[in-house]
Amino acid sequence: MTMSNILAMLVSALGAQNAAQEPYSGAPALRVPAALFVRAAELLKSADSRLCAEWAADDTAFGRSFSVWAAYNRGAEYIVVTSDLPKDAPSFPTLTKHYVAAYRFERQIMGLMGVKADGHPDMRPWIKHEDWPADAYPLRKSFDAAVALPRVEGRYEWIKANGEGVFEIPVGPVHAGIIEPGHFRFQAVGERILNLEEKLGYVHKGIEKRFESLSWEEGARLAGRISGDTTVAHALAYSLAVENAAGFFAPVRAAWVRALLLERERMCNHLADLAAICNDVSFTFGYYQFGLLREKLLRTNHRLFGHRLMMDRVMPGGVSVDITDGGEGEIIAETGELMEEYERLINIYDDNPSLKDRLYGSGALSPAKAKDMGVVGIAGRASGQEVDARRQYPFLPYDAVIPKSIVLRSGDAHARAWVRIEEVRDSARLSLELLQKMPQGKIFATPPALVPDAKGFSAVEGWRGEIICWVHAGPGGKPNRCMVRDPSAVNWLALEQSVKEDMVPDFPLVNKSFNNSYSGNDL
């Protein structure tokens, strides 16, 4: 294997004796001494790389201690860096000095795994709420997941703002609409937002821990319910990670069917978001019309694939549904009709001054800030970031059927809506191209059993953005750890930053334009 760029840079800067290459399993991985974990981050930051995810694993089943992991990306390269931590005091120096995204990753590591990020500026636990016993670390092997947690007294220290005329608006966890729960706390002066602080974790249901009690096959069903609106992409990220850990490729046709489902999922969700954005600015015509198009796609999904949202169709080894000749014809005809209707609606949308008035300039996130935070997906592309795992980590078949680069720079609610508008078009084009070039063959082959200590990494571009998944097999080849990073885990930070100086009443619209997942974040 040729040395990729940031990998070569890191090995030469740290010295080969300090950077042992792990077997390749989805991305190159380097094992570095714990003292150099932060040095590696610093080097990668100065080489313009993005921190995608950071997590810890409990390796005590192998007689080792804890380990800390970080995944980085630059251009087409993904790389994983890990360090084994001392047994008596599992801790590592914080990466927050170099990466903003590390703030919540590390609070989560501290809260759920009990591995300390030394020097972290914010020691409040994340996802773990204040009424949990402080020493409950569910991701540790020694923790029994079946035992209910006692509720203890606790207090969450909110960020405060003082001064004349400053007031606070607490919102949630139960919000006004049919929407997931989370808490937002605004400090405002008049209508202007000074600061927004999010507190999430309300829908934490122990997904990562749950994986460890399931088989790899059952895990695919759970992965498909990490964030139900992203069921195909999450099941795919999980399946690819498991396949990478097994050193196995699903049959080629399966990869193509997966991509078709992924693009359909993207279209369904973008249409739903466009509908919801129209609703939030009281353009009910758009709400109903876009909603109708989405409903049509869902019904076709149900007819052709047996499930409206296409849950449980992707698993390690391939897919459970094939595209029949009749199905192909149906999708081609449907896509044609749908896009005709869609273009008519976009004309109306684009011509509507009241929409523009609300969307332009609202919730603007500058490209510089987006880059700093490592914002991904729609929100990243709306703020000038060239981030798309389909283009950067071209898992099959995105090396042959290439998504368009859709990048805007204004970073406001309008840009986030417009990226979606363009992506619906592109996904329709990709769907047709996928059908046209789809190879014949099997759609499933059983992957070999995982060997103990095998690891697998994957990155998949779901409709919201990049999903990272990392799996680790324990003794006996059963799941030891399954780490999931939904795009929302970084993009929630971006929402906080984007509304500073905005008006309070614009918040619901801006929030909708991000449409982050609570479930995917809280796990």
Next chain:
Amino acid sequence: MLRILHQIFRTGIVTEPLAPEEEKSVELVGERLEEAVRKVFEGSLTIRMVDAGSCNACELEIHALNNPIYNCERFGITFTASPRFADMLLVTGPVAGNMEVALKRAYDAMPPPKLVVAVGGCAYDGGIFGKSYASKGGVASVLPVSAYIHGCPPTPAAILTGILAAIGSKR
């Protein structure tokens, strides 16, 4: 404006009647409503929806009740922001430990008869998330449930059918 009107005419009325086979997803438990209350709810039912820990797919399908095909308002069904105006609490997901308190508060804030309808496999028994340190399992572990709507997620037609069945609507 003309283009909007044109599109509205082109679309026409797309609302569909509910198919009787949807009833197989619905399971009624507990006591029935009094006739007088049932009559009132039949024409006007206000729902507060609470996600107690779902994967969010159940919400997607509840959302779809508002689209023109399912059009829940034809049955007088509306969703409200405040539990104080709510006749029914529609709950999705297993009850996450971190949501238990908020769910109970929403319930406590409702006026009687406080109908609770649990939507989806998770709200029934915790679904794939089960019972754990972070999940209390089904909604009945926290609140008295009047009806279950099964499915993962149940279809919008099943949800609408279940809501109507829970109030004993004759349609």
